[in-house]
Amino acid sequence: MALTGNLDSGSDAQGTIMQSGSFMRQAAGADTLVNLPLGLNEGDTISIGGQDAGGANISSLQIAVTATMTLDELATALANELDAQGFGPSTVNITNGAMNVTIGSGSIAGLSLNVTGAGEFNSHFNFGTVDTTGPAIGGTNYAYADATTLATALYDSAGNSLGLADGEVLDLSGSVGTTNNTTNLTIAGATTTLNDIMNQLRFNMGITSTAGEINDRGQISITGEPGLSSAISNISVAEQGVDNDILTGAFEFTATRNATDQQTFTMSTVTYDSLGNEHTMSFGFEKEPGLNTWRWTASMDGGEQITSGGSGTVSFNTDGSINAFTYDAGATGITFNPNNAGTQGADMVTVAVDYGEIGSLTGLTQFSGSGTLQAVADGYGTGTLVDFNIDQTGTIIGVFSNDTMRTLAQIGLATFSNPEGLTREANNTYTLSGNSGDAMQTFAGADNSTTLVTGALETSNVDLATEFTKLVVAQRAFQANSRVITTSDQVMQELVNLVR
Incomplete structure (x- = not known):
């Protein structure tokens, strides 16, 4: 029995995958520029804009963005250039996600950092007028949160603080199948992380065989237990006793994969x-x-x-x-x-x-x-003989109603030492005689060149040219004999006439 075909590799029972939007935190000096949501790529060039009191551009410096360049390194490069252009001593640092610029002398109008085509970056690094009276502060930069980010330091994808503080209680809920499960989590300001919230959601829905994930874009991904009966949905997080729409909106989940049962083929x-x-x-x-x-x-x-x-x-x-x-x-x-x-x-x-x-x-x-x-399967049922064929060796092959063929018999051949000695009987049959010798039995194709032609009539074996020639000879002989008789008759007629 031959088995063929494809078994779908994706036939495992699958659990629902629910994914949140991105969670953010304020950027730190050690964050790399290309990993921040600023639209920068390795190889981009940052230029410094601004004019001194006389209206001249303050710098032509071009800063190349590398794969590992951090906010702190960018701040250091800017401070060194400001000092080199006579505005020092200058201080540039990262505080609460924003770049702060202080100069020791002179003033700069429209200080900015710019990258062609990177509008998000440009808007975050526009400092306006900078002088010795105090720091100029750029826009707040945000980095994607990770598993270790404290709950109290979380922001939504738009940069809005979730507003969580030590001692606040979160109400967590989620449905498994048709059952809605609820639990709560008290925020410990110094220790509760985004990972803790994710795990509490998982445990609330009885998920133990799969791990949750917080990806490099700060999104929570929760995979439910396999099978339709364990499908998860309606995940929500709310602040107990407080109408916190930003928190609730940040923890909205969408299904990126639906649950399926194990497939059987x-x-x-x-x-x-x-x-x-x-x-x-x-x-x-x-x-x-x-x-x-x-x-x-x-x-x-x-x-x-x-x-x-x-x-x-x-x-x-x-x-x-x-x-x-x-x-x-x-x-x-x-x-x-x-x-x-x-x-x-x-x-x-x-x-x-x-x-x-x-x-x-x-x-x-x-x-x-x-x-x-x-x-x-290669077996077959009962069949009856419906036809037969005979091949060149005289083998008789039966064709049956169950689509099978079987060898039934084989036609034998006989040769004689003196075929002319056979006694001819009726209907083109011959019998042995003392002159023919005994029959030597064999089969077509068995150590000989004899083959059988089935389903055909034997054509005439007479040589027409020879026989036609013989016919002409016989005709001429008949004509000659006829003339002899005619001549003899004429002679006799003459003799009769002489007697008279």
């Missing part, structure tokens, strides 16, 4: 016992979660008993080709009893499964996406 085919009776065998395949291995089981639709080899495993390589096909309990095939309990009939049937060549894609495969599974 089936196929069936008809096999036959020794008496030609039909038996339908079905196969079921179910994937083991997270592995390239499937459990398979065989069953008989008519209730026949499978005595061995009715289950096992099939595993696949990472390229989708089959790696192994095994039977439980060391069986080498599927054996079933085709007879009802307590009755006699056909022999026990053992089916060998052809699953394809190991390491190839000729039989069962495992790729992403559905495919057609097919089982084809």
Whole structure:
């Protein structure tokens, strides 16, 4: 029995994936520029804008952005350039996410840092007029939060503080299937992190087999337990006793993957016992979660008993080709009893499964996406003779109603040492005689060049040219003989006339 077709690699039971928007924190001096949501890329060039008291540009310095450049390094580069241009001693640092600029002498109108095409960056580093009276402060910069970010330091994606403080209580809720679960979490200002809030949400929904994640864009991703019955939804976080819309909005989750149940693939085919009776065998395949291995089981639709080899495993390589096909309990095939309990009939049937060549894609495969599974058995039922053919060797091949062909017999040949000695009988038949010798029996194509042509009539074996020549000769002889008779008759007539 040959099994072919594809088993979908994505057939594991899947859990819902719920994802929040980005959470932010105020940027620190150690944050790299390209990782901040400022639209900068490695290789960009930062120029310094501004005019001195005389209206001249203060600097032509170009600062190249590298993959590791931090806010502190940018601040140092700006301070060094301001000192070099005579505005020192200058101080540039990062405080509460914003760059602060102080100069020791002179004044600068319209001090700014600019990158062509990076409007977000440009708006955060526009300092206006800078003089010796106090620091000029740029816009507040935000970095994506991570698992260690304190709850009290969280902002939403628009830069609004969530407003959490030590001792405040959060109401957390989430649905599992049709059941809504609720719990709460008290903020400990010095220790409660974004990761703690995420884990409390997970535990509230009974999620233990999968870990939550806070990605590099500050988004919480929660994966539910596999299966439709464990689908999660309606996740929310609110501040107890306070109408905090910013907090509630920041913890809005959307589903990026819906839950699904484990998929089972089936196929069936008809096999036959020794008496030609039909038996339908079905196969079921179910994937083991997270592995390239499937459990398979065989069953008989008519209730026949499978005595061995009715289950096992099939595993696949990472390229989708089959790696192994095994039977439980060391069986080498599927054996079933085709007879009802307590009755006699056909022999026990053992089916060998052809699953394809190991390491190839000729039989069962495992790729992403559905495919057609097919089982084809090589047995056959009872058939009756409906036709026959005779080949060049005289072999008679019977064609049966069950689409099978069987060799029935072979036409024999006989040769004689003196074929001319055979005695001719009626209807083109001959019998042995003492002159013909004994028959030497053989078959066409057996150590000889004899072949049989079936379904054809033998054409005439007369040489028409020779026979036509003989006909002309005979005609001329007849004409000559006729003239002899005519001449003889004329002579006799003359003799008669002389006598008179």
